[in-house]
Amino acid sequence: MRNILLICKKELKSYFASPIAYLLMAFFGLIFGFGFFTATRDFVRFSFQSQMMGQQQPMNVNDQIIRPLLGFASTIALFLVPMISMRLIAEEKRTGTIELLLTSPIKDIEIILGKWLGAVLLFTCVLGMSMLNVAMLFAWGKPDLKPVLVAYLGLILQGACLLAIGTFISTTTRNQIVAGGVTFFVCLLLWLLSWFTAFDSGPASQVVNYISIVTHFENFSKGVLNLKDVVFYLSMIFFSLFITSRAMESVRWRS
């Protein structure tokens, strides 16, 4: 445990020592802020209109601003994840520092968990930028807190899951760009899988639907905490980190 935290701390430090952490936070904050601005403006305009026309349609901040916005954030996460995970192990392999880690009295799985945890924490920090905007809604409106928390949990779980896959891909190469590119394609593919099942409900598409990472986020974004989805994410994380540790072993055998 001590070793995991040690590696995790080192990872976080090197993220924040390089521009990458600040860049991602600024980038995400800007895009999310833009989405927030548009969504809120439209919401306000729409609620004015409906009042003027005397309609008493219920307006809901949760449903009409937060939910689509966090869904949007889950899509942006697909772009963030490769940028965070690509360097994790590929860089250590390229610079040779992997030799230090692998010849120290520390287990492979501790290295992997530490690195993955560092990446998840950075992802959470980046995601945290969106809270600036969401906090405004709480300051001037009365949204429900619980569904927001559930949605954030979903975002973090989804990110952690994709990051675990990214960690695995980063282990297989010494080239960061390759690691990042492949991770991006895999993320994209897992996202596209949900399209496949949009108008079909045969057994094959049910399986595909289950594998798609994004479909599991939908429940979270509605504020529904479903055990099935949590189990899906956790088992994906476990599986990815497990094959990462296998890949690490092959690094030892082959390099």
Next chain:
Amino acid sequence: MEPNLSSRLTKIMIKVEGLSKRYARNVAVDDISFEVNKGQIVGFLGPNGAGKTTTMRILTCFMPPSAGKATVAGFDVMEQPFEVKKRIGYLPEVPPLYPEMEVGEYLHFVGKLKGIPKGDLAKRVKEVSEKVNVAEVSNKLIGKLSKGFRQRVGLAQAIIHNPDVLILDEPTAGLDPKQILETRQLIRSLAGDHTIILSTHILSEVEHSCERVIIISQGKLVAQDSVANLTNRLRGAESVSLEVEAADGRPNPTEVQGRLEQVAGVSRVMMKDSKDGRLTFEVESLQGRHIRAELARSVVNSGWNLSELRAVGLSLEDIFLQLTTAETKEVGGQK
């Protein structure tokens, strides 16, 4: 560790038996066996690509061997890698440094990684920084350091947990002559407390810092001896090649050999060749004796013709080349 085991192990620190490492298409290390005693500095010598780094990586538990056994301080690298790793300090060819860290921060990180207790950490970092002379740059980013300083930080990283065994892969590669001298001094000062294996393809390096040499070439061990023995064998003694012709065209090999052996200062006479009535001998002298003049006189006085007399090259370089090229040719021929 039980006492009788530890006492049995006090002498031999590293033991390698029949070690091999095969990749899909080539063999990096082929059936190497050697032992290193406690407190020794051993030079691991070989041309580039001979398998030095691979052997070191196996010893440091970075990679497992394909066959054979290696133990460090009595612990098997396959069975108890944790115990081995705790006792080994390793400086790879490229020092494993994080450019975005400060020197002090990096040494703290490595110290924790190697399992130094929190209370001792600051003290150890300070000691080690002073030992390798990096205390003055401890607040600098590693990425901004010069090559010499990086190498020293790499060395600090290897000795921070005070390991029994130090494995240094080409510790002076790429340094300038002054830095090379400093590094050698540093390595020598570490001997005694630590058992050191250092690899190099530069011979003078071995002469300067090591007590024993292990020469490998193309994955095979071709020689191991103490540096003193090797240099004596190779440099102190003289080896002469001479060609003798009999006046009647039919020299008697045993007679010539006998006569040569009687020359003062000769330690060994070997007949190499006999062709068209010409006999070729290789004669080795005793330590520090010059025998060429005596040999010539003896041959001529016996009524034979001396058609050639030359000193065979005897520098460490020559022997090294001989060992690393001729031997492999021989092996290839046997197959």
